[in-house]
Amino acid sequence: MSDVSIVICGEAGQGIQTVEKILTSILKTAGYYIFSSTEFMSRIRGGSNSTEIRISDVPVNSFVEKTDMLIPFDSKAVEHVKWRIDKDTIMIGKKEFIEGKSKRTFEVPFSKLAEEAGSKLYANTVTVGVIAGMLEVDFSTVESFIRNFFRKKDEKIIDGNIKAGRKGYEIGEKLIKENKIDFNLKKSEEVKDYLLVSGTDLVSMGAIGGGCNFISSYPMSPSTGVLTFLSKQQEEFEIIAEQAESEISAINMALGASYAGARAMVTTSGGGFALMVEGLSLAGILETPVVIHLAQRPGPATGLPTRTEQGDLLFALFAGHGEFPRIIFAPGKTEDVFNLSRKAFELADKFQVPVIIMTDQYLLDSSFLVPSIDLSKIRNEEYFVKTDKNYKRYRLTEDGISPRGIPGYGEGLVVVDSDEHDEEGHITEDLDFRTKIVDKRLRKLDLIKKEIEPPELIGNKNYKILVIGWGSTYYCIKEALEKLEDNQTAFLYYKQVYPLHPDTKKYLTKAEKTIVIENNATGQFAKLIKMETGVNIDKPILKYNGLPFGVEEIIRELKAIKRKEAK
Amino acid sequence: MDAKIYEMGKIDIAWCPGCGNFSILKILKDTLSELDIAPEKLVMVSGIGQAAKTPHYLRANVFNGLHGRALPAATAIKAVNRDLVVIAESGDGDMYGEGGNHFIHTIRRNPDITNIVHNNMVYGLTKGQASPTSLKGFKTPVQVNGVILEPFNPLAVAIGLGASFVSRAYSDDMKETKEIIKKAIQHKGYALVDLLHPCVTFNRFNDRKWFKENTYYLGEEYDPTDRNEAFKRAIQTDKLPLGIFYINKESMPFEEKLTAYKKNKKPMFEREVDFQKLSNLIESKRK
Numbered sequence: 001m002s003d004v005s006i007v008i009c010g011e012a013g014q015g016i017q018t019v020e021k022i023l024t025s026i027l028k029t030a031g032y033y034i035f036s037s038t039e040f041m042s043r044i045r046g047g048s049n050s051t052e053i054r055i056s057d058v059p060v061n062s063f064v065e066k067t068d069m070l071i072p073f074d075s076k077a078v079e080h081v082k083w084r085i086d087k088d089t090i091m092i093g094k095k096e097f098i099e100g101k102s103k104r105t106f107e108v109p110f111s112k113l114a115e116e117a118g119s120k121l122y123a124n125t126v127t128v129g130v131i132a133g134m135l136e137v138d139f140s141t142v143e144s145f146i147r148n149f150f151r152k153k154d155e156k157i158i159d160g161n162i163k164a165g166r167k168g169y170e171i172g173e174k175l176i177k178e179n180k181i182d183f184n185l186k187k188s189e190e191v192k193d194y195l196l197v198s199g200t201d202l203v204s205m206g207a208i209g210g211g212c213n214f215i216s217s218y219p220m221s222p223s224t225g226v227l228t229f230l231s232k233q234q235e236e237f238e239i240i241a242e243q244a245e246s247e248i249s250a251i252n253m254a255l256g257a258s259y260a261g262a263r264a265m266v267t268t269s270g271g272g273f274a275l276m277v278e279g280l281s282l283a284g285i286l287e288t289p290v291v292i293h294l295a296q297r298p299g300p301a302t303g304l305p306t307r308t309e310q311g312d313l314l315f316a317l318f319a320g321h322g323e324f325p326r327i328i329f330a331p332g333k334t335e336d337v338f339n340l341s342r343k344a345f346e347l348a349d350k351f352q353v354p355v356i357i358m359t360d361q362y363l364l365d366s367s368f369l370v371p372s373i374d375l376s377k378i379r380n381e382e383y384f385v386k387t388d389k390n391y392k393r394y395r396l397t398e399d400g401i402s403p404r405g406i407p408g409y410g411e412g413l414v415v416v417d418s419d420e421h422d423e424e425g426h427i428t429e430d431l432d433f434r435t436k437i438v439d440k441r442l443r444k445l446d447l448i449k450k451e452i453e454p455p456e457l458i459g460n461k462n463y464k465i466l467v468i469g470w471g472s473t474y475y476c477i478k479e480a481l482e483k484l485e486d487n488q489t490a491f492l493y494y495k496q497v498y499p500l501h502p503d504t505k506k507y508l509t510k511a512e513k514t515i516v517i518e519n520n521a522t523g524q525f526a527k528l529i530k531m532e533t534g535v536n537i538d539k540p541i542l543k544y545n546g547l548p549f550g551v552e553e554i555i556r557e558l559k560a561i562k563r564k565e566a567k
Numbered sequence: 568m569d570a571k572i573y574e575m576g577k578i579d580i581a582w583c584p585g586c587g588n589f590s591i592l593k594i595l596k597d598t599l600s601e602l603d604i605a606p607e608k609l610v611m612v613s614g615i616g617q618a619a620k621t622p623h624y625l626r627a628n629v630f631n632g633l634h635g636r637a638l639p640a641a642t643a644i645k646a647v648n649r650d651l652v653v654i655a656e657s658g659d660g661d662m663y664g665e666g667g668n669h670f671i672h673t674i675r676r677n678p679d680i681t682n683i684v685h686n687n688m689v690y691g692l693t694k695g696q697a698s699p700t701s702l703k704g705f706k707t708p709v710q711v712n713g714v715i716l717e718p719f720n721p722l723a724v725a726i727g728l729g730a731s732f733v734s735r736a737y738s739d740d741m742k743e744t745k746e747i748i749k750k751a752i753q754h755k756g757y758a759l760v761d762l763l764h765p766c767v768t769f770n771r772f773n774d775r776k777w778f779k780e781n782t783y784y785l786g787e788e789y790d791p792t793d794r795n796e797a798f799k800r801a802i803q804t805d806k807l808p809l810g811i812f813y814i815n816k817e818s819m820p821f822e823e824k825l826t827a828y829k830k831n832k833k834p835m836f837e838r839e840v841d842f843q844k845l846s847n848l849i850e851s852k853r854k
Contacts, residue, residue, distance in 0.1 A: 025854075148854075195852040205849060211840045213827070214647060216639075235826040236844055240646055240835070245672035249639040252632060256612070256640030259630055261836025262647040282633050373849050375842050384836070406836050407610050407628035407644070408651050415629040418615070426578075426623050427631075 002057055002184045005064050006131065009050035009081050010073025012043055015124040020051045022128050024367055026145050027055055028196050030137040031187030035060045037366040039547060042221070042305040048080035055135065057186040061334070061368055061475035065550035068183075069134075071127060072097040084550075090181070092130060106175055113167045118160035125161045126168035133172020135183065142169060195370045199337055199363040199472075200225035203293060205373070206341025207265055208237050211380045212291070214262035216242045216253035218272055221305050222361035223295035226267040247272035251279030251290070258288045259416060261384065261406040263345050265291040270299045270312050277319045280354055284324025286416045287394070287402070287441065289348035289355075293341075296360040298546050307546030308362035310471060310519040314527065316356050317498055323438070325351070325445040328498040329453070330358040332474030334370045336495045337363070340453070342378065347451070349383040351444050352404055358497070360519070362548040363472035387412025392423040396436060400443030445499065452501045459490030466511035467558070468537065469518070470494040470525050473549055477517055480554035489558070497525065505533040515561065517541045517554065570600035573625040581620055587738040587764025588617065591685060592624055594741055595656075598748045599625075609652045612641040614666060616692050618658035618685030635665025638673040641680045646822045648834035649679075652752065656683040660690050663699040663719050670721070674728045677757045679820035683748065684721065684759070685738075687766035688773050695769035705772055721761050722801035722812055726794060731756030731818040733797065734811045737778055738764035743809070750811060756820045763807070785810035792816060 008016050020036055027034045033056045040049035052067075054060045065083075069090040072078050078085070078101045085091075091098040091105045098105040108130055114122040125146060132142045146161045175181065197205075204226050207215075217227045231241040240257070244250035247268055254264040268276060273294050283290045294316055298309035316328055327347055329340040337359070344355040387405035391412025395402045402423075405414040415425030420437065422428040458478055465488055469477045474493050481491050492507055494500075508514055508529070516526040516537045521544040526537040541557045543549055573596040582588045599609065611622030615634035622629040628651075632640045641655035655662075662670055662684045673682070688705070690696045696709045699719035706713045725733045732754040736744040744762070751758035763782070765775050785791075785800065785808050797813035822828070831838065 193853055195849065197852050201852065205845065208845055208848070209840060209842075213835050213838060214643065216643065233848070235829060236848070237841065238827040238831055238838060240825055240827045242643075242646075244639065245668055248636065249669055249672065252636040252639035253643040255632070256630060256643035257647045257835070259640070260610070260644040260647045260651065261834065262643075263835075264643075278633055279636070286632075375846055375849075378842065380840060406648075408608055408648055408834070409836065411607060413606060413626060413628050415623075415631075417623075417629065417631040418633055419631065425629060427581075427620065 002186070003060060004055045004068045004183050004185065005066050006053045006055065006069045006071065007050055007067045007081055007084070008053070008071045008073065008127070009048060009077035011046050012040065012049055013045040014073045016049055016051050016073065019124050019127050020053060022145055022149055023053055023131060024196060026128065026132055026137055026141055027053070027135065028194060028369060029141050029145070029192055030135070031189060031192050032135070032185060033057065033059050033188075033191055033369060035062065035366065035368060037063050037362060037548070040306050048076050050081055055185060057188065059369065060479070062479050063362070063476060063548050063550050065552045071131070106179070108171055110168075113171075114164050117164035117167055122161050122164035125164040129165040129168025130172040130175070133169035134176050134181070135185065139166065139169050191369060195372065196367060197334070197370055198225070198365065198367050199359060200229060200365070202334060202337035203341045203357065203359060203364070204229035206338040207291070207345065208233065209338070209375065209378060210291070210342035210345030211263040212265050212345055213238060214240045214254065214257040214264040215267065216244045216250040216257070216264070217267045218244050218247045218250050220269045220272045222297055222364050223267040223269045223272070223293060225364055226293055247275035248279065251276040252282075254290050255279060255283055255286065255288050258290055259286070259407070259414070261409065263349065265293060265345075267293040267295065269295050269297050270315070271302065273312070273316070273319070281320035281322055281324070282418050283354040284320055284322060284326070284441070285418055285420070287352040287404075288416065289352055291344045291348050292354060292356045294356050294358050295364055296358060298544065304546040306361065308360045308519065308548050309544060309546065310360060310473075311521070311524070311544070313358065313497060313520070313524040316358060317528065324441055325353050325448060326498065327351070327353060327355045327448060327496070328358060329355065329495060330471035330497045331495045332363065332469070332471045332493065333495070334368050335373070338373055340495060346380060347448070350381070351448055352401065353444060353448070358471060360472050384409070386410040387414065393425040394421060394423045394437060394440070396423060396440050399447055400440045401447070402440070449499050449502070452499055453496035454501050454503060455492050455494045455507070457490055457492055457507070460487050461490070463490035463510070464488040464512045465490075466507060466514050467491045468494070468514060468516045468525070468529070470497050473517055473519060476549045476551055477554060479551045480558065483551065484555055484558060494525070497528065500528065500532040504529060505535055508533065508535045513538050515539045515541060515558070517549070519548065520544055568600045568603045568605070570596045572606060573599060573627070575624060575626060578624065580624055582617060583768045585767040586617075587687065587766070588621065588685060590738040590741055591762060591764060592621060594738070594745050594748060595621070596625055598745050598752065602749060602752060604652050608650065609654070610644050612637045612644065612653060612655045614657040614661035616658040616661045618656065619661055621656050635661050636669065637661070638666060638669040638682065642673055642676060642678040642821065645678045645680050646825065648836065649822050649828070650834060653680040654683060654752070655680055657685070658691070659684055659686040659688065659698045659700045663721055667699070671724070671728065674725055674730045674757055676821045677731050677818050678822060679755055679757070681748070681751045681758045681760065684761050685764055686761050687764050687770055689766050689770040691766055691769055702773070720801065721759065723798060725759050726798045726801050726813050729794075729815055729818070730759060730813065731815050732758035732811070733813040734759065735761040735763065735807065735809050737782055737809055738762060739775060739778065740809070743784065747811060754814070756815075756818045782807045782809050784808070785812070
């Protein structure tokens with residue numbers, strides 16, 4: 001297997017994302033497996049941001065630390081990524097950005113070449129051309145992408161960009177020939193037809209599949225992409241997408257919409273979710289379905305707005321005053337991101353509970369290749385009833401689920417109340433009834449527990465060491481274990497973190513040693529496991545500097561644990 | 568429609584004897600019956616407080632949500648089912664204090680809902696503290712030296728924001744108030760009824776006598792489409808005008824502008840996912 005990691009680094013506003021967007025499409029069409037992820041500062045201009053594009057001849061879906069090729073766009077770039085470059089890193093760019101920084105520097109004046117093609121503005125296209133040339137992509141592929149990307153611009157700009165792309169391409173071709181660089185990457189036919197999707201795309205398309213027709217949210221990184229995606233699709237899919245004045249408004253709108261029969265969601269991050277907490281509790285007592293996409297970033301408070309973390313798990317679990325059931329998904333695998341984002345709407349309606357989908361910046365802003373998304377088996381059920389004259393919204397039932405009516409559908413009245421209420425929904429202080437309705441609400445948890453997504457065991461079933469992860473770390477841990485080639489270690493991946501699957505204890509007690517890997521400082525999932533099963537996790541591997549785990553890092557940490565063991 | 572259709576039968580009402588809320592409840596039932604609004608088509612939305620209990624005292628669909636948060640919920644209810652008549656009803660503390668930000672942005676959003684705010688210039692349920700509309704000098708267990716904050720002026724704010732319909736009424740004037748609420752419900756777009764009423768337990772200052780002496784009706788010659796005049800009357804504080812202050816004829820309701828209704832007029836709950844379209848969207852990611 002060959003695997004090349006290209007890092008493009010520069011200031012915000014220099015077009016790194018544009019290069020990433022064009023390059024990933026071109027490389028996929030050329031027949032390479034690709035994965036890209038991005039880290040950036042919370043600013044619109046300046047600073048230092050970087051994007052990694054991994055190119056491989058087998059599927060790759062995770063961040064690696066190594067940098068095989070660096071394209072610095074400014075003088076600060078090399079410094080910014082110095083922790084992940086070595087003497088063999090190929091560096092391509094303007095002389096003063098790369099001189100003396102590695103053994104393999106190649107001067108390519110992107111701006112100057114762009115100017116020769118017609119305008120300095122075409123510099124990014126030169127970059128794309130150089131990389132495409134080095135990776136032996138057909139120029140016709142590059143040309144057609146440039147044409148498509150700039151299709152709304154006039155002919156002069158399109159031609160200029162093609163010219164710029166060609167200049168870069170020729171340099172790229174020459175570079176590998178003259179310097180005998182061989183990436184040894186094989187192209188494959190099948191990948192050309194794969195879907196190129198981001199985590200944000202998968203959450204959003206999953207929501208549409210789940211029948212989401214109402215989203216109210218307040219923009220907040222890294223959750224905004226879902227609001228943007230659904231807003232863009234509002235006409236096609238008849239979605240009401242409203243930017244609320246605050247997260248408080250957003251959740252209360254979503255609950256109003258859901259009460260009146262919509263499938264409603266909000267998308268937010270930690271701070272916004274904090275503002276929604278009273279609304280979450282309202283969803284609990286109203287038994288009004290709602291889906292909350294909680295896109296994590298490092299806190300507390302504003303924290304690191306554009307970075308990644310898995311620091312809100314216990315917050316999501318305990319958020320909201322009072323006691324009521326909830327479901328928390330934490331998908332990490334691409335198909336799970338789509339499927340569980342869809343399923344969230346089904347379960348919210350079925351059990352009349354809030355469902356939280358936990359993602360993070362790393363997952364949302366990464367781009368993945370997915371063979372296909374199968375819609376053929378998907379069917380959404382209708383979980384509300386036409387009411388009759390004697391309808392009571394909170395009828396005490398054996399399983400705890402009271403048939404849900406919609407105002408205006410049937411002859412009954414649908415009364416919901418944030419105060420404790422009687423079966424009709426009106427305020428009550430009948431304290432005997434209070435116990436009954438609390439029990440009714442909590443009984444739903446027994447039903448929910450019958451449908452928990454089981455964790456997936458990857459690796460040897462007769463493991464000695466069990467590594468546990470949840471959410472976005474899935475691919476990284478999986479790849480690390482594959483590379484470790486340690487037959488005694490297996491990986492247990494959780495896509496639903498609450499309620500916790502009842503097999504958990506069995507998995508844990510079978511292992512001689514358990515290790516949890518989490519992108520947070522306190523091992524929150526380990527605590528959840530302890531709370532639910534009584535079992536202690538032996539070792540945590542934690543990271544909380546705002547960046548995702550790299551494959552090498554997990555390998556290093558696991559080896560270190562083993563070494564200590566051996567002593 | 569007979570007003571009896573809204574009767575709840577024998578229920579325990581949590582208001583103090585002599586409270587202005589009783590008149591408001593009666594006025595509301597009479598207005599609804601005159602407008603022939605069936606209880607099943609009506610959604611009463613409220614927050615928390617004594618006024619916010621109103622929806623429990625008449626037969627209707629009810630969304631009694633969180634303190635201050637009636638307006639976002641009401642907006643969304645109307646947005647997802649335009650066949651419903653939506654009334655958001657709460658007190659001055661709920662709508663102007665806790666929910667002040669929603670008050671501003673709901674006016675900007677302009678959903679076709681009626682917003683009735685029971686304004687007794689005091690907090691009832693929490694026992695007598697100042698409300699956003701309490702007058703300066705009003706002494707309470709918390710504002711021990713009297714209120715020192717400028718009272719919130721909901722009408723001036725609403726007119727300043729170009730609200731669709733802005734009015735003020737007084738609960739003891741049942742006939743006039745009924746006409747104002749009727750016009751507010753019939754109005755297409757956000758309609759504010761700032762409804763003054765006495766609190767017989769906690770506001771001994773703004774009592775019935777005070778309201779009689781300190782209010783007057785905008786006359787027949789008054790033109791509610793004149794925004795400048797409306798604003799002038801709204802900031803008048805020596806005597807409080809009653810009636811319809813302002814109607815913005817150019818405003819179009821929020822839900823009429825939503826693209827979700829462009830081709831399909833059905834309420835949201837009657838719709839299904841178009842999986843063919845979703846498949847096309849997914850396929851577009853292959854390029």
